Amino acid sequence: MRYHLTTAALAATVAFAAPAAATDLEVTHWWTSGGEAAAVAELAKAFDATGNKWIDGAIAGSGGTARPIMISRITGGDPMAATQFNHGRQAEELVQSGLMRDLTDIAEKEGWKDIVRPSSLLDSCTLDGKIYCVPVNIHSQQWLWLSNAAFEKIGVPVPTNWDEYVAAAPALEQAGIIPLAMGQQPWQTSLAFQVLVVALAGSDVYNKVYGDKDADLAAGPEMAKVFEAADKARSMAAKSNVQDWNQATNLVISGQAAGQIMGDWAQGEFAVAGQVAGEDYTCLPGLGVNEVIQTGGDAFYFPVLKDAEKSAAQATLASTMLAPETQVAFNLKKGSLPVRGDVDLAAANDCMKKGLDILAKGNVIQSPDQLMSADSLTQVNDLFVQFFNTPAMSAADAQKTFASIVAAAD
Incomplete structure (x- = not known):
């Protein structure tokens, strides 16, 4: 994929047909950390510039907390105008129930299929040939974030891969530094x-386990090595007693901690703190072992509304979210990558x-949300909450349970 920008493209703006009077639209999401709030403010600013008004409906907590609230409102007859979900199958039942607006006419008019990259993002918005959501970013989970100061304190070079990081754990602990920061939210x-899995076993194993639901592979020796690494991670995170990912x-x-395995949205927090990539912190895609980008991220769905003015404003918001200027401003603050392949990210950090x-090389995988149902992923989340919080649970026992979940997954 090429990310470039001509002078004409930079100057171009999406032409919006502003309604006669400003229309308020409530938009729900779970972006409440410092970096996330700065990013969502860019979406609000772009929409407000069309003559409408973004009414922020932030829900504190993670997606696991927010989604049930969002779904309850939509199914209960009190829909918001737009709502965030992750790319994948999270809104599938709402779409099948006829509660989500069909955006196909807007998508075809604006050529979304020609500008959204990779195409799997728009595929995740598509059901029975119709498009129901607007992908706004590409978020990848496959990152290890390291504190340069922590390793300087123990006199060890900043690690370049997972094995070097694990080897430094004893010295970090001796210096009173938590080797691995990890919050207690289930998804973390x-x-x-x-x-x-992706870093140590490879993309093929990941795709076969999460995508093909290969239970034999999930129970096999390749995955056993991953569970052994998870056991080490559990030990390294033993003294990390925070709740939220941004904490x-x-x-x-x-x-206070040497590193964190977290998605690229962590960059927003480093930016708010005034830290510079490559100087204050180091990032290792694929744990420095297997550099891959996951094509998950965030998308916005638009519940069906009876109000004609609000419905017209929904169309404007959908267009605004994919406008080149919005894509650049939002993603630079969010730490994510744009879904458009024709925008300029010259201001991007290291x-x-x-x-x-990595994205340009095509080293991509789909997110778990795109491969497994929400119910199956909830079972996986519950297993690893138990594993990371129960030292007596062996890696072998956890793997056995995981394989049984994969066997029954859909």
């Missing part, structure tokens, strides 16, 4: 495991440039 432990990121920013390079 599952995310760490998924990253270990764990702040442990790295402050040097870590974002690494991501762009």
